[in-house]
Amino acid sequence: MQFRIEEDSLGRRKVPAHAYYGVQTVRAMENxxxxxxxxxxxxxxxxxxxxxxxxxxxANQELGLLDDERAQAIAQACRETRSGQFDEHFVVDCLQGGAGTSVNMNANEVICNRALELLGRERGEYSSCHPNNHVNLSQSTNDVYPTSLKLAAIWYGKDLIRALRDLARAFADKGEAFREVIKMGRTQLQDAVPMTLGQEFTAYAVTLDEDVSRLEEGLSLLHEINMGATAIGTGINTDPQYATLVSRILADISGLPVVKSPNLVEATSDTGGFVQFSGVLKRIAVKLSKICNDLRLLSSGPRAGLNEINLPPRQPGSSIMPGKVNPVIPEVVNQICFQVIGNDVTVTMAAEGGQLQLNVFEPVVALNIFQSLAILHNGCVTLREKCVEGITANTERCAAYVDQSTCIVTSLSPALGHETAAHLAQEALRTGKAIRDLVLEQNLLSSEEVDRLLDPQNMICPQPIAKERTASDEETKPAR
Known part of the structure; x- marks a missing residue:
């Protein structure tokens, strides 16, 4: 390998000749x-x-702080960097000391060395264009790095919003497909009252759509940036007009409605926006994991479980049990959600750990938020494509559970009273008799009344309440 020699305040270092990064990036790679x-x-x-x-x-060019030739070379290098041409030269570890300085310098060096080429110079000829003096002019890691976190999180967040909306739409489509499938609802894993499978899946769609709204709110908190703050928020080494100007230009270039924070000292030390945004990602993970728990329960069996739905089979499920198929897609999404929940704890501790005018732990905030966004996005896409869109209903199994359940007696409670209905349920469990048969045997309701009240279609939405029959009703009944 060929090398060039570069020098910083700590001395000289070999840098691979082909590399667009420089000496400070080399030190970060070593450390x-x-x-x-x-x-x-x-x-x-x-x-x-x-x-x-x-x-x-x-902004520096407009303020007369950077000559046109260097400014345009840097701008062109930035355009090429944004397009992904130099991604392989961004080599520093996500987790690092220095509050993100190594990331900032990695960017400064890559952009600088490409700008040097555009100026007709060799990489490393920093007398013509310098990573600190020109590319980092009017900046500090302490405003560049957190701003980069916010912009990246917003872009990743928009990707997640699209994936969440698509997943919610897939659940809504299943809700429509299953709207006629009557089944038992359950609370505390015990029989509750009838509902439709469509209602169950529609609820999943609604809860995910709610999270889209919360995610949009969380992203809006990241639009406030501290560019121009430089070291601690006082704006040292900047022109008085710079902070406002660079924020306006950044909004134009990025296409995002970013604005300058009203207090740059506060904005430089505060990581509350990241905490709240990470909390939204945790909320999404908690709810998504609960949905996956439900899918695994509803598809359990197939012979010895609930078996109300079928998940599309994706791969053999056992190295020893022939024919076994496991719910691997909900399982992997569960694990994604566990990771996101753990990441939120890390973000919380990192935000709490800051001192005075800077939080040096933003690199671990970045790593965990970016990972959460990426794996939640992939999890939503995987769950939709490889699971939800292929779910089918076991209609007869769902109906059989309704027929066998004693909890349908709930619909008789307004007519017979809570205690009478409870006794009927207990007797049905003890004798194995159907609720309908017990009601007719005890002459509690007419055949027409019991058929109407026990019709599952009448249990899945509000109905006119039948008046409870009392002793006084019987005494005032007209004689025949």
């Missing part, structure tokens, strides 16, 4: 061999860094 996950694993952050550096260059 932070931690997760094996480089920032290139999350290309949205690289895109965010590119638009930030371009906005800064154009």
């Amino acid at each position: 932070f061999q931690v997760t094996g996950i480089s920032i290139a694993h999350f290309p949205r952050q690289i895109q965010a860094l590119a638009v930030i550096k371009k906005a800064a260059a154009l």
